[in-house]
Amino acid sequence: MSRARVGAYALWQLRDYLKDRGLSTVIIAVLSAYLAMSTTTETVPMPRPGDPVVPGMLARFGNPDAVYAARMSEFSFHLMRSMLGAMVFLGALFAMNGIVANDRKQGFFRFLFAKPVTPSRYYGQAFVVHWLGFMIVMLLLGLLYGAIVWPVLTPHFVLVVGLMFVAYAGIAFLLSAAARWDWLSLVVVAVAATFLWSKFGASTHPLARLLFLLPPLHRADEVYASVSGMPVLSAAELPVVPWPLVAWFSAYGIICYVAGLVVLRFRRLAIV
Amino acid sequence: MIAFDHVGKRYRSVLGREVRALEDFSIELHAGEVFGLAGPNGAGKSTLISLLLGYLGPSEGTIRIGGLDPRRYVEAHGISYLSELVNIPPGWRAEEALRRYALLAGVEAPARNARVDAVIEWMGLGEHRAKRVKQLSKGNLQRLGLAQAVLTEERVIVLDEPTHGLDPVWTQRFRDVVATLRRDDRVILIASHNLDELARLADRVAIIDHGRLQRVVDVRGVAAPAGGDRTPYRLVLVRGAELMPSVFPDARALGQGEFQLDGPTLDEVNAGLAALLASGALVTMVYPVHSMLEQQFREAVGIGEGEP
Numbered sequence: 001m002s003r004a005r006v007g008a009y010a011l012w013q014l015r016d017y018l019k020d021r022g023l024s025t026v027i028i029a030v031l032s033a034y035l036a037m038s039t040t041t042e043t044v045p046m047p048r049p050g051d052p053v054v055p056g057m058l059a060r061f062g063n064p065d066a067v068y069a070a071r072m073s074e075f076s077f078h079l080m081r082s083m084l085g086a087m088v089f090l091g092a093l094f095a096m097n098g099i100v101a102n103d104r105k106q107g108f109f110r111f112l113f114a115k116p117v118t119p120s121r122y123y124g125q126a127f128v129v130h131w132l133g134f135m136i137v138m139l140l141l142g143l144l145y146g147a148i149v150w151p152v153l154t155p156h157f158v159l160v161v162g163l164m165f166v167a168y169a170g171i172a173f174l175l176s177a178a179a180r181w182d183w184l185s186l187v188v189v190a191v192a193a194t195f196l197w198s199k200f201g202a203s204t205h206p207l208a209r210l211l212f213l214l215p216p217l218h219r220a221d222e223v224y225a226s227v228s229g230m231p232v233l234s235a236a237e238l239p240v241v242p243w244p245l246v247a248w249f250s251a252y253g254i255i256c257y258v259a260g261l262v263v264l265r266f267r268r269l270a271i272v
Numbered sequence: 273m274i275a276f277d278h279v280g281k282r283y284r285s286v287l288g289r290e291v292r293a294l295e296d297f298s299i300e301l302h303a304g305e306v307f308g309l310a311g312p313n314g315a316g317k318s319t320l321i322s323l324l325l326g327y328l329g330p331s332e333g334t335i336r337i338g339g340l341d342p343r344r345y346v347e348a349h350g351i352s353y354l355s356e357l358v359n360i361p362p363g364w365r366a367e368e369a370l371r372r373y374a375l376l377a378g379v380e381a382p383a384r385n386a387r388v389d390a391v392i393e394w395m396g397l398g399e400h401r402a403k404r405v406k407q408l409s410k411g412n413l414q415r416l417g418l419a420q421a422v423l424t425e426e427r428v429i430v431l432d433e434p435t436h437g438l439d440p441v442w443t444q445r446f447r448d449v450v451a452t453l454r455r456d457d458r459v460i461l462i463a464s465h466n467l468d469e470l471a472r473l474a475d476r477v478a479i480i481d482h483g484r485l486q487r488v489v490d491v492r493g494v495a496a497p498a499g500g501d502r503t504p505y506r507l508v509l510v511r512g513a514e515l516m517p518s519v520f521p522d523a524r525a526l527g528q529g530e531f532q533l534d535g536p537t538l539d540e541v542n543a544g545l546a547a548l549l550a551s552g553a554l555v556t557m558v559y560p561v562h563s564m565l566e567q568q569f570r571e572a573v574g575i576g577e578g579e580p
Contacts, residue, residue, distance in 0.1 A: 005375050012372055020363075107359030111420055114325055114346060114353035114430075115376040270327035 006121050013126050017133035021094045025137050028094070029087050033145070036083035044078045047071035073230045076150035080228035085220055088161055089190065091138065092168035095130040097183045099123060100176040100264065109269045120264040127173050127257060134165055150229065156241050157227040163250040164223060167215060170253025174260040177267070193217040215252045219245055273459045274301040274324070274428065279333035281319050281483075293319040294483045297333070303427070304456045308474030308491070309463040310565075312573055316483040317463045318356060321432055324461070325351060337428060345428075350377055352429040356436070356463075358417035362406035366397055366416050369405060373420040387423060394449075395419040396442070410437035418446075422453065429453060429460045435469055447472060471565040479572040486572035489565055504561040505533045505541055512553025519544045519551075532561070 037046075047068055057067045100123050103109045113119055138161055142153040171189055176182035197218040200208050223246055226239040281294040294316045301307045311317050322328040323335055326343030337345040345351075360369050370388045379387050392401050395415040400408060408416060414437040421429065435443045450473050453460060464470050470477050471491055479486045507523070508530045509516075516523050516531055523531040533541065541558065548555060562570060 005378060008381075009372070009375055012375075106361075107355070107357060108361055110325075110327070110355045110359055111353065111373060111417075112376065113327070114351050114421075115373065116347055116350040116378060117376050118347050268327060268329050270322045 006117055006125060009122075010125055010129050013129040014133055017095065017130045018136075021097075021130070022133050022137045025091050025094045025134065026141065028090055029137075029141050032083050032086055032090070033079075036079055040075070040079045040082055044075050046075055070232045072150050074233040076152065077229035077231040079149065080145075080152055081221075081225050084161075084224040084228055087138075087141075088164045088224075089168055091134050092165050092172060093183060093186060095134050095165075096127070096169045096172035096176060096186075098176060099126055099130065099173060099182075100260075101180050101182045104269055104271055105180060113269060118265075119269060120261045123173075123177070123264055124257075124261050127169065127260075131162070131165060131169060134169075135162055152229055154227070160223060160227045160241060160246055163246050163253075164220070166257070167249035167253035170256035170260070171215065174256040174263065177260040177263040180271070189214070190217055216245065216248060220249070223249065273303045273338060274461075275334075275336045276300075276320075277334045277336075279323065279330045279335055281316075281323060281328065282331040292483050294323070294330075297480070297483075297485050299478060299485060299488065301459045301461065303459055304454075305475045306450065306454060306460045306462065306473055308470035308477035309461060309480065310465070310467060310470055310477055310569055311480040313465075315480045315573075317480065318432065319483075320480070321355075321430055321461075321463060324430060325353060349428075350424060350426050352421040352424065352426040354417045354421045354431045354434055356432040358413045360405045360413075360416065360420075362404065364405050365401070366403055366405065366408065366412075367392065367401040369416065370420055370423065374423045377424045379424060391419045391423055394422070396445075411439055411442060414438055415442065418449070422449070427458050429458065430463075431461070432463045433465065434462060435464065435466060443469070467566045467569055468563060471563050477565060479569055481573040487568065489568045491565060503567050504535060506557070506559055506561055507531050507533060507545075507555065508557040509548070510554050510556055512548055512551060512555075515548055515551050515553055519547045529556075 040046075049068055051068070051071075053064050053067050057070070058064065061067045061070050098105075100119075103112065109119070112122065135158070139153070139158070142157070145152055168186070168190075172182060172186045175185040175189070179185050193214040194217045196214060197211055197216055200211060201218065219242075222242055226241040228239075230238055232238075276297050276299050279294060279297040280292070283291040283293055285291055297316075297320065309317050309320065319328065323330055324337070324342055326341070326346055335342050337351075338349070340348070364372070367388065370391060371384065374384050374388055392398055395418060397412065397415055397419060400412050400416075403412075405413065405416070414434075418431075418434060421431070435446050438446060447469075450460065450462070462470065462473060475490075475492050477489045477491055479489065506526070507520075508528075510529055513525075513529050513531075516525070520531070520533055520536070523533050525531055533544075536544070545555060545558065560567070
């Protein structure tokens with residue numbers, strides 16, 4: 001019977017996440033937003049409250065405030081769509097980078113697991129805590145975005161971001177448990193999955209079924225577009241979240257997470 | 273309490289070459305004893321300890337702690353462990369590190385702070401408690417490593433090079449720490465290069481070399497070499513040095529009244545001393561060049577006289 005209080009240690013793990021990883025996620029997110037803003041404004045000008053109103057728009061929306069709201073919503077959609085995928089991917093990368101591998105490489109595991117602590121329990125909990133920390137960071141960033149640009153936080157947005165994080169983080173967790181160079185492995189998996197799915201996804205060759213071993217990252221944009229806001233000016237139909245695709249992504253991540261736990265249960269921690 | 277039964281460990285190098293770190297290692301460690309582990313660099317001491325903690329799995333043989341597989345034992349009961357290199361995240365503060373480890377070790381909340389404070393006091397870390405790990409000197413870091421190992425009352429204690437980096441005062445205090453930790457239901461394993469330290473602390477010392485157990489020395493059960501055992505001695509006199517050639521014809525003068533006697537028996541040393549004293553010599557010191565354990569170590573790993 002284990003005496004260890006791994007559950008209570010979750011507060012330390014959350015503190016570590018926010019201090020060591022959450023802060024860098026915020027900094028990178030703000031920089032990404034700034035860069036995305038520059039590129040988005042080249043194609044979709046950012047509306048301002050005093051901008052002249054085109055008569056057709058006035059006729060469609062009724063008053064200048066409604067026109068401004070429609071244009072702002074459109075702008076926000078393009079801005080969010082251009083950066084949301086990168087933010088979730090980088091957030092997962094930062095949250096999971098070295099989560100197991102660093103402790104193994106730097107020897108921190110030696111004191112931790114001489115205590116009555118099971119590695120799979122400890123790191124399994126760290127995964128959940130880092131996910132929670134990421135969601136806190138994303139909620140704060142979403143509120144900030146809403147205050148500066150346009151409200152974007154909806155239940156669907158939060159749910160989809162949380163599930164897409166699980167997809168990337170699950171892969172990263174498995175790689176960190178199984179390999180030393182986990183961040184590099186994750187980037188390789190992401191690039192390879194996107195490339196191979198895009199190139200051979202439509203193939204009817206029996207070997208193309210092997211693609212299902214890789215996450216469907218080539219379709220990630222569909223998911224992000226569905227929660228990026230309301231493109232009321234450019235789209236005839238408002239976006240609908242592709243839940244089966246989201247389920248595919250998150251199930252892939254959960255399977256990888258469970259596989260990571262299995263690796264931790266049976267793999268020896270020392271590097272020889 | 274701890275049983276190694278024909279344990280072997282093989283690695284495969286990056287070039288595919290097989291490296292045997294440990295071969296056919298069998299020994300039992302009993303509750304109540306302090307057991308030493310000595311051997312040259314690369315002898316297999318660290319591999320043995322990693323196997324004992326379940327950080328590595330054996331290639332052959334079995335290891336049992338209290339009848340359990342090492343990892344199962346550690347996850348159920350914990351082991352007090354000080355590693356050779358004290359690896360604690362450098363951004364943690366000393367006190368914070370101990371609070372974290374105490375929590376993970378299962379020290380209950382009401383007693384946790386008091387236990388951490390007591391261990392900080394015991395290890396003399398009071399003035400360093402708020403420092404980050406990266407700001408600690410080698411000696412203070414070593415004491416922090418020792419502190420985290422003694423937070424709980426485990427039945428198995430494993431200390432790998434525990435006096436590494438400690439100053440003479442703390443090396444002496446470490447002996448008191450071990451004396452405090454010694455208990456009838458507990459086994460303490462100390463791996464060290466410091467044979468003098470092991471001779472003072474351990475009941476038995478296993479000498480390993482090239483991954484093999486060379487011999488187990490019963491430190492408490494064997495006194496100084498007697499009878500036909502020959503070991504070099506040094507003798508220091510402040511008066512009567514001119515008598516030495518007649519009493520010990522083979523003695524080598526080392527200067528300042530010090531002489532080396534190469535390989536007399538203990539009987540010959542005593543007879544010679546009696547003759548010197550009877551002739552009016554004033555002897556200040558007689559000591560074996562190598563301690564009994566050191567002598568055994570040198571024989572076990574094949575170091576001859578005159579070699580460092």
